[in-house]
Amino acid sequence: MLFHTWPFLVFMLIVLPVFYALRKTRWWIPWLMASSYFFYGWWNPYYLLLVFYATVLDYFLVALMDHCPRAGQKVDVTGRLFHLRFGDWVLKTAFLASSAATVAILAVAWLGPPTLRPALAGLAVIVLLMASGALLSNRRIWLLISLVNNLALLLFFKYGHFAVENVNAVFAWLHGSWHLPEPSTLMPFGFSYVLPVGISFYTFQSLSYTIDFYFGNVDRERNFLRFATFVCFFPQLMAGPIERAKHLLPQFREFPPIRRQNFTDGLSLFLVGLFKKLALANYLAFYVERVYDNPKAFGAPALLLATFAFAWQIYFDFSGYTDMARGIARLLGFNLILNFNNPYLATGLGEFWQRWHISLSSWFRDYVYIPLGGNKDGVFNTYRNLFVTFLLSGIWHGAAWTFAIWGALNAFGVMATRELERSAFYRDRVPRLLKQLGVFVFVCLTWIFFRAESLGDAWLIVRRIFTAVWSDPQIPALMLALVGLVWLYQFLYESKHREILQTGLVRVGCAVFMVLYLFLFASGGGSFIYFQF
């Protein structure tokens, strides 16, 4: 169910009034959870199994982690193993249940149909680790299980085919007889091997909870329904923003205050998002597709403009989704974090990443870059950490070498300009507009690798941008005018003339323009680009 479709409107027309009607009861959280599950199940009911599994496991892992000492306490492993002296019935039950489950799973795997074996083997590893965690009362093991489980789900569904393809290519190159099976052949019960929409987002969100709890940054959520709602909250389930437990979970502790501003802010955000998606992203997509689907047929200006157009398309598409998600959450009384902050007005690459997909950038910063050492261990290690973080961020976007190269290019860009951006000359002497232009052009060049169908296509486009003939790009004037208007709006927003945009006349005028434009010109439906991640 896409936000900009009629079924979603019907869904909201049911969810919203019932949610407000339940404000004085205990049922508003179950309602929110049921609505979120319905929303997600609309795509494919089988996806619900995965999100429910990830939720249940992380809920219990944190509960078990809570029963383990933080540090410094010795555990009598022998006493526990042979005499079941745990001193904590929860851990004892977890140990017994996990051990029994491991045996049962292995038995079923042995006796049951062979198609179930891969899935059961994976489950057996998780359950065996759980038994070890209970036996050793080690918080790290619980964290490890959460990491293994969430990343395994992500790796299997998102990167399985890519990994197998590449490993088999290496085997073939080495003339080996080994051959890994296709992940689709490992699916149980005849389920089809498809990427569950939003898996990259909800696994990261759930994972952040266990990591934050492990480091003592967040309290344990005892209410399962509340935790499940946090993992699958429908406005941000499909494509973020990736929320942190510290920010979103407390909002689910009591019914949000009902204010008129919830509705006005929510509707304003939703309208802006809808306009970005339907009027801008979808329109730009037509031009980009035409050029990128057949790059050999176009001259340098068309390829360059299509690259610029893609930069705006992906921004409008993703930030449009985020605006709608935040608007819907606001209508329900909740606040989701800011995900985009006019990124194409950034004056440095470092700043760009503080303005683009903020929830993901900060996730990688907090859970990858900083744990790797951040910028504390010298220049070399800082650059190494930056590179690893950007590379992983690139791969997070998709299972293809183009994404890895996109991540690496951004890493090189940030590394190369890090010192420059800190210099007084760059900060004070280089005109702001020039800095913005430089960042925009560099980012656009990296987008080529993000958008191109293959590495070959990406290289072809880069080469042709610099070598192909300068023919007429034939880009519609209406498209240029729309993007120009948005850029002007954002430029004014960040300038000293911002008060122009704050006048009621401009605000009302913009709202009326956007709605009428959507009625008149909206360019069809279409899914969001980030759903494929």
Added chain:
Amino acid sequence: MDKSRKAAVAATQIMNEMRLNGRQCALALGLIVLAVFLTPRLWKGVERFDTGLDYRIPYDLSKDYWLYQRRLEDKIDPRSMVMLGDSVVWGEYVLPDGTWSHFLNEQSGQADKFVNGGVNGLFPLALEGLVDYYGHALHNRKVILHCNLLWLSSPKADLQTDKEEKFNHSRLVPQFFPRIPCYKADANERLSAIVERHFPFSAWVDHLQDAYFGQRSIPNWTLEDDGSDPPRYPNSYKDPLAQITFHVPSAPSDDPQRGPKSPRHKPWSESGGVTQFEWVDLDTSLQWNAFRRLVRTLRERGNDVFVILGPFNEHIMAEESRAPYRKLRDGVTAWLTENKVPHLVPEVLPSPLYADASHPLTEGYALLAKRTLASDDFQNWLKGP
């Protein structure tokens, strides 16, 4: 409220100034409602819509239901009789001066007494939708309704098959109930069709796209190419606003696809042999049920309805198909008689006067008009109140 919650629900960060307060929201909503309500109405005043004698909705505007509605409301004399139906009424193989309504006018000696209200490809399930949502002007008047049994000639034509079929005027058919098995549109498409019917602004936007932008959205139109390889984009530079001429396009005066000079205008026997038809059962027919509902709707609106059944080209039918066809035809007439709906079942035309299973050629329409006017039932109905 605890501290962490307070921090979490701090004011929403919005990175633009599009943040309307309650009063501004109300003002914006008022302006939008005003624009949406007034624009289609004002548009009628500025857009030229020439109809005149023998006018029929141009083929390219067959799906411009807003225009159809406008014609019914503003362009048809209340004393005229509107002929409703599919391409048999519209005149698939003939020019405007070769249609059934043209010959009825000519032979009755009263110009514009019979109005061609046919639309290409408009089967009963769609015609029902057209009348329900865009035909409110059809009330308290005389209406001639054509019943083309071609739509009952197979489960596929009756839209009963389970296999997905793409068909014309899908936005007019019932979207949810009664269920049409071969219509597999997703929920969004179905709901958007329902919204469009009740939101005249949306139908007006469709009119703009149909009349001026080759049935494309305006952004799509700006990216249209000319089919050359590599494509050039001739519309990229065109000003979309300049396309809007404020003059509803008329049908081409010398349509090469229609009329006695067109290669299509020839007897059916020159291009095909006899056909086996799998007539559906009247009781389970979706099209027939829609037709019955349509008759009821029209009569409930105070219209005086006259139904003309066929004449179907029986010459094209394989021998085995004839008996079930006659049973079906008799079933239809029985229902019409039972419900006191005045009707006529014209005699089958000579074989060379049919272009296919149901469409007559120009001479066929002339003869059909003659037989229609010669019918006592029709004359009695004409003289009626």
